[in-house]
Amino acid sequence: MQRRQFITGAGAMSLAACASSPSVREPTASKPYWKNFAPVRSDMSRVTRTLVGLRPYRPQGYRLDWEVMGEKTVVHSYGHGGCGVTMSWGTSVVAADYASDTGVEDVAVLGCGVQGLTAALVLARRGHNVTIYAEDLPPHTTSNIAGVLWMPTTYYDDNEVTPEWLSWNRKLIRMAWLGFIPYVNRPGYGVYWADHHALSQRQPNNWNALPGGNDLYPELSLTEGQGNLFDYPFQQRFKAMIIDPDYYLDAILKDAQLAGARIEQRSFSDLSDVMALPQSTIVNCTGLGAGALFGDDTIKPVRGQLTHLLPQKDITYSYVAPTSNGVLYMFPRKTGIVLGGTTDYGEWGRDPNPDEIRRMVEGHGELASRISA
Ligand SMILES: Cc1cc2nc3c(=O)[nH]c(=O)nc-3n(C[C@H](O)[C@H](O)[C@H](O)COP(=O)(O)OP(=O)(O)OC[C@H]3O[C@@H](n4cnc5c(N)ncnc54)[C@H](O)[C@@H]3O)c2cc1C
Missing domain, CATH: 3.40.50 (Rossmann fold)
Structure with missing residues (x-):
């Protein structure tokens, strides 16, 4: 499959112009950029805590x-x-x-x-x-x-x-985006940029139009085909704020x-x-x-469970990835790696579900193994 890439965001060509004449690149034999990423060391022995929120x-x-x-x-x-x-x-x-x-x-x-x-x-x-x-x-x-x-x-x-x-x-x-910008990298506030990847198997509905306007997603690139993180067919990659x-x-x-x-x-x-x-x-x-x-x-509550791993300084990327076993997301914080992906509509229970902990740790471990494969 050919890799198609649309670059957008502040300072780039307008989206309309990009969409009408996308730059089409031939697949290359070179190693995809993400093969240089440090893999998340997702292992039960590295779990520090699991939190449930509504x-x-x-x-x-x-x-x-x-x-x-x-x-x-x-x-x-x-x-x-x-x-x-x-x-x-x-x-x-x-x-x-x-x-x-x-x-x-x-x-x-x-x-x-x-x-x-x-x-x-x-x-x-x-x-x-x-x-x-x-x-x-x-x-x-x-x-x-x-x-x-x-x-x-x-x-x-x-x-x-x-x-x-x-x-x-x-x-x-x-407004909300602009309000957070002054806090990025400000000592003590726990706000920083990550290299974010929204991955999907099919072209998402908001493929060309991210919430609030594409200019809120610096360095936005939309790619389909080979070369995407973990080999997903569709990828929206941009700088996103992570807030601890x-x-x-x-x-x-x-x-x-x-x-x-x-x-x-x-x-x-x-x-x-x-x-x-x-x-x-x-x-x-x-x-x-x-x-x-x-x-x-x-x-109504939408229950979510997050499992935290020991921190890894070398992880500066994040992702949301639908898998055959449910959605998985990973956000790096200075204090730990956050693994998530549960959205249980109408669920009030606050006790951690051990099966979910295993699903996340093993699921993220499987994704990480693709980096060194
Ligand atoms: C697993 C998970 C992951 C999430 N990830 C994200 C994310 O990535 N990005 C994002 O933007 N959001 C995320 N959220 C959503 C976010 O946490 C909520 O939208 C947000 O916390 C709501 O903030 P709030 O101030 O309205 O409510 P809360 O933080 O719940 O605060 C409510 C306050 O009201 C008080 N209160 C309530 N009832 C009473 C009462 N009767 N008497 C006195 N005090 C009362 C509480 O004690 C508390 O102080 C996530 C949530 C979960 C659970």
């Missing part, structure tokens, strides 16, 4: 709006599914804008995951008097469990969203506190607890908890 998923996408409830204005920002970290500098900033628009100084933020912390940070920096109320604080939030690849994914059902929502969402994706949530959440929590936000650890059993708060403006970033607290039965 993504807060709504088929109609995240909720980002406000409503008047009695004497309070409640701003909602929850239900970000598999991309709550990714979208934080978009949705949380809009939530902060809605809260600022009420014109009051004192604001309550419910939730201390990435959405609540980012909203609190933005509001505190604007001079609001912010109190974060949350049952779980970092490192015990769902946000701490996440991978994290900066990529808007697994957060709505195509059949449930309107073109207007998609167009608004596109703007927020772009343990570093990142601690860092923005400190930033929020430095800007004046206070934290009060407490649980809200129902709406009357929320209505009893002294603040008249409340930003609701309770993630999956919003379902019970605000009576939203559209929000």
Whole structure:
């Protein structure tokens, strides 16, 4: 099979021009670039921990709006599914804008995951008097469990969203990307670029059009045929941000506190607890908890399990690869190698599944063996 390559991204030819006249290269006998990659040493003896988290998923996408409830204005920002970290500098900033628009100084933020912390940070920096109320604080939030690849994914059902929502969402994706850029390689924040590979057996629907615009994916190249990582027929390769949530959440929590936000650890059993708060403006970033607290039965868990391996300094690439045994993804962090690939819709269980641990360790081991084959 011939290898077809489309190069796109900032500074490259326009996508339209590329698509109309793709550069077609003859297969070469030279070694594919990825044969120089260090293989992931995926072995049960190198497993350090396995974490399970519940993504807060709504088929109609995240909720980002406000409503008047009695004497309070409640701003909602929850239900970000598999991309709550990714979208934080978009949705949380809009939530902060809605809260600022009420014109009051004192604001309550419910939730201390990435959405609540980012909203609190933005509001505190604007001079609001912010109190974060949350049952779980970092490192015990769902946000701490996440991978994290900066990529808007697994957060709505195509059949449930309107073109207007998609167009608004596109703007927020772009805001979110720009919001993260200043953190890349900033000491203590755990954000860095990886050489990412989205692999597939068939040409994916979004082949030529990645979420938010191709310019958000530096060095994007689309290749089909020989030479792709692990010999997959289709590959979208680009630089992607990897965010280590343990570093990142601690860092923005400190930033929020430095800007004046206070934290009060407490649980809200129902709406009357929320209505009893002294603040008249409340930003609701309770993630999956919003379902019970605000009576939203559209929000459901999407269970995910991640197995961490000992770190490998020489791994600077990442991938998402569908296999005959399910999807597998690998994100390198400075503190360890993250193996994932489970999306169990409607599953509430938080216990690690030993069969899944084996599937991941063996599956990634098999992929890694192709590098030295
Ligand atoms: C395995 C896995 C992998 C993931 N990978 C990625 C990824 O690669 N990229 C990405 O962008 N996202 C990823 N995600 C998704 C991401 O983790 C979530 O979208 C994100 O954490 C949601 O953030 P949040 O702040 O809304 O919720 P949370 O982090 O869950 O925070 C909710 C906060 O609200 C508080 N709260 C809830 N109910 C109450 C209550 N009744 N009273 C008081 N406090 C309450 C909680 O205690 C907590 O402080 C992944 C998730 C999982 C599970």
